[in-house]
Amino acid sequence: MSFNANVLRVMIASPSDVPEARDAVERAIHSWNDANSRAKQVVLVPWRWETSSIPMLGGHPQKLINAQGVDDSDIVFALFGGRLGSPTPDAVSGTAEEIDRAVELGKPVHLYFSTAPLPSDIDTAQLDALRAFRQAMEERGLLGEFSNVDQLNHEVWKAIEHDLTQLRLDASPQRAAPTGVDLIVQPGREREVNSFDSKGKPRYRTRHWLDIENRGDVDAEQVVLEPVGQNAGVMLVTTGKPTVIHRGQSRRFAMEFYGGGGDPVIKVRWVEDGEPREKDYHVG
Numbered sequence: 001m002s003f004n005a006n007v008l009r010v011m012i013a014s015p016s017d018v019p020e021a022r023d024a025v026e027r028a029i030h031s032w033n034d035a036n037s038r039a040k041q042v043v044l045v046p047w048r049w050e051t052s053s054i055p056m057l058g059g060h061p062q063k064l065i066n067a068q069g070v071d072d073s074d075i076v077f078a079l080f081g082g083r084l085g086s087p088t089p090d091a092v093s094g095t096a097e098e099i100d101r102a103v104e105l106g107k108p109v110h111l112y113f114s115t116a117p118l119p120s121d122i123d124t125a126q127l128d129a130l131r132a133f134r135q136a137m138e139e140r141g142l143l144g145e146f147s148n149v150d151q152l153n154h155e156v157w158k159a160i161e162h163d164l165t166q167l168r169l170d171a172s173p174q175r176a177a178p179t180g181v182d183l184i185v186q187p188g189r190e191r192e193v194n195s196f197d198s199k200g201k202p203r204y205r206t207r208h209w210l211d212i213e214n215r216g217d218v219d220a221e222q223v224v225l226e227p228v229g230q231n232a233g234v235m236l237v238t239t240g241k242p243t244v245i246h247r248g249q250s251r252r253f254a255m256e257f258y259g260g261g262g263d264p265v266i267k268v269r270w271v272e273d274g275e276p277r278e279k280d281y282h283v284g
Contacts (some may be wrong), residue, residue, distance in 0.1 A: 005041045005171045011073035012048050013098045015085035018114065020160040022048065023148035025077050027158035035184065037070040042164060047073055062088040066101050075163050076102040081114040082122050082127040092133060110159045111137060149189055154188045181272045182216035208257060210283060213250040220245040220270040225253060227266060228280055233257060235266035
C-alpha cells in the first residue's frame, strides 16, 4: 500500500578502512525505515559514493562527489577507524572535505570514531593525521564513538530521531497521530575489558542490553520483561518489579545470554489504559 512521505537522503562518508561500519550505517537506515517510515511518513535513502555516484568528467573527483552527494543530502554520517584518508586540493582528506562542505551548507553532520583494536600493520602516518584531525574536530562540536557495529546501529537510530525533530518536516494532512503505547525494542552490545591475565593481557566480556522506547502517546504502565520458554537462552538483569515507560521515554535493561544457541525471545507485558497488553520481541 502506498503512502505519502518526506524522502531524505542520508550520506555515509568515510575513508576506505571502515567498510563494515559503512555497511552497518546503511543497514541501520533500512531497519529504521522498516520500523518507522509508514507511521512517521519519512523515508531515508542512503547515499554512498561507491554505489550511488554517477561517473562523469568535468572536475576533480572530490568536487563531483560533493556536488552529487553532499549538496543533495539532508543528513551526513562520517566514520573513522585508523585512517584519515587521501588529501584533496582543498582539504586534508576527501572525508574531511565532505564534512566541511556539509557543515557549510547547514546540514546535520554526525562524526563517529571507532575504538576497536587497530591492526598491527596500521599506517602510523595516517593514524597520527587522524588523531590531529579528531583533536581539531573536538573544538567544533560533540563527537561519537563506537566499538562494534551493533553499538553504531544504536547511535545511528538516536541521531536520526534527533535530526527529524530538528528538521521539523511538514506533516502530511493524511498522517494520523500515533495512539496508544508504541514500544520499540532495540538490543545492543559492547565489548569491554573485564580483567587482565598474569601477563597483563586484557580479558574481554560482552555486555548486552535492551533499549525500549515508547514512541506512542500513552504511558506504558506495569511494564514487566520476561524470557519466553524454559530454555530461553537469555536472562534479564532487573529488579523484577513492574516499572513505567512514559510516552517519549527510553529505558535500558541489562541482559545476559547463555547456552549459545537458539533465537532468544523476550516478552514485554504492560498495562495500557487499564487493559493488559503483551508482545514478543526477538533479541538475539
